[in-house]
Amino acid sequence: MNVRTICLAVLYEGEASGYEIRKQVVEGDYSYFVEASFGSIYPALAKLEEAGLVTARVEVQDGKPSKKIYAITATGRREFLDHLAEPMGEDQYRSEFLMFARFVTELPRELVAQRLDERSADIERKLTDMQHMLHKNSAAQDCWVMGFGRACLEAAKHYIDAHRAELVDIARSGDRAEAAE
Amino acid sequence: MNVRTICLAVLYEGEASGYEIRKQVVEGDYSYFVEASFGSIYPALAKLEEAGLVTARVEVQDGKPSKKIYAITATGRREFLDHLAEPMGEDQYRSEFLMFARFVTELPRELVAQRLDERSADIERKLTDMQHMLHKNSAAQDCWVMGFGRACLEAAKHYIDAHRAELVDIARSGDRAEAAE
DNA sequence: TCGCACATGTAACGTGTTACATGATTAG
DNA sequence: CTAATCATGTAACACGTTACATGTGCGA
Numbered sequence A, B: 001m002n003v004r005t006i007c008l009a010v011l012y013e014g015e016a017s018g019y020e021i022r023k024q025v026v027e028g029d030y031s032y033f034v035e036a037s038f039g040s041i042y043p044a045l046a047k048l049e050e051a052g053l054v055t056a057r058v059e060v061q062d063g064k065p066s067k068k069i070y071a072i073t074a075t076g077r078r079e080f081l082d083h084l085a086e087p088m089g090e091d092q093y094r095s096e097f098l099m100f101a102r103f104v105t106e107l108p109r110e111l112v113a114q115r116l117d118e119r120s121a122d123i124e125r126k127l128t129d130m131q132h133m134l135h136k137n138s139a140a141q142d143c144w145v146m147g148f149g150r151a152c153l154e155a156a157k158h159y160i161d162a163h164r165a166e167l168v169d170i171a172r173s174g175d176r177a178e179a180a181e
Numbered sequence C: 001t002c003g004c005a006c007a008t009g010t011a012a013c014g015t016g017t018t019a020c021a022t023g024a025t026t027a028g
Numbered sequence D: 001c002t003a004a005t006c007a008t009g010t011a012a013c014a015c016g017t018t019a020c021a022t023g024t025g026c027g028a
Helices: A003-012 A018-027 A038-050 A074-085 A096-102 A109-136 A140-162 A164-170 B003-012 B018-027 B038-050 B074-085 B096-102 B109-136 B140-162 B164-170
Strands: A054-059 A067-072 A092-094 B054-059 B067-072 B092-094
Touching (some): A003 A018, A003 A038, A003 A054, A003 A074, A018 A067, A038 A054, A038 A067, A096 A109, A096 B003, A109 A140, A109 A164, A140 B096, A140 B140, A140 B164, B003 B018, B003 B054, B003 B067, B003 B074, B018 B038, B018 B067, B038 B054, B038 B067, B067 B074, B140 B164
Antiparallel strands (some): A054 A067, B054 B067
C-alpha cells in the first residue's frame, strides 16, 4: 500500500494536514499495518492535489505555524474505493526476530533469553496501547481491526512465553561470547 | 532486514547459487518473514564477494547453464552473527486487508463477504504449506519458527471466521455498487 | 511447438527514508 | 536554556522491483 493511498484513507475520514496524517499513521490506529514518513507524505499530498483528488486550504494559527489542511474530493473518494475493491495483495510480515530465532544455536544463551523476554514485553506493551486506543475509538470496523491485531499479538506472546525454554536450551552455552563487540 | 543479510543467512547454512537463494527465500522456510528478488540478490552477492564475506566458484553443468556457487567465509559468519546480536528492529506487519476492513461500511456486502472468505482460505492454504515444510525440516529452531508462524496464522484465521458476520453486517447493503468499474 | 525450469545479470524506474533547512512557542 | 511539539518542504541517497537480454533442455 503506497503513501498516496494511505493519505486518501486518512482524509476519507476527515480533513487533515500532512503533519496530522503522519501522526495518525505513526501513532494512531493505522500504525499497526501501514507506514509513512514526512518525506513521502508531503510530496504525495502535492501530487494528489495536482490530480484533483484532494483540495488544500491554508489555516493561519497564532503561536503555531500555519498549516495546510487537505480535504478529499468526490473523485478522490471514488478512486480510493475503487482501489479497495480491487483484488488485494497478501499481507506481509517481516521479522528480524524470527531470523534471530533460526540462529539461536550460534548465539550465547543469555542473549537469547534476553531477546525473548524483550520481545514478550514489547508485545505486552503494544497490547496495552491497543487497549487504550480501543476505548477512544468506538466505530465497529475499528474495533474489528483492533480485535484482529490483538488476537495475533496475543497468539505471538503466548507462543513466545510457552516455548521460551525450548529456544534457550538449544542456544550456545557459557563458552566465550560469539559476536562480541 | 536487507538482502545482503538474507544472503549471508542462507549461505550460513550451506553453499548456494543466487538462483537457489532466491528459491529458498521465495518458496522456502524463509518466505514467511523475509523477501528478495533476483534483481537485488545478484548485485548483493557480487558486493559480498568483493567485501570478502563470501567466495564464489563456477560449476559447469551439462544440460543446464553453469552456476556460480557461493560459500560464506569466516569473516562472513562473524559479520552475520554480529548483526544478529545487535538490538533488533520491531517486526513489521503490513496489511491491505485491514485497510479494507476499516472501510467495509463503504463497500458492497457481497464483496466484503467474498474477501473475508478468500482471506480465510488463503491462510488455510499457508498453514497447510507450513505443515508440509515442517515435515522436511527437523531442526529444533526451524520447528520453533514454524510453530510461531502457525500460532499467529491460526489466531488470524480463527478471528476472521469467528467475527465474519460482524463485518458483513455493517457493510453496504444491496444498493447500487460502489466502486463499479 | 509452446512454455516452463534452470541460470545470470543489467538498467530503468519507482518509492521511500534520512537528513537538512527554517522557525515560533511552550514546558521542564 | 534546552528540548520537544508544531509545521512544511526539499534533496541526496538507499534500496528494491520490474522488465529486459540471453540461452539450453525438457515435458506436454
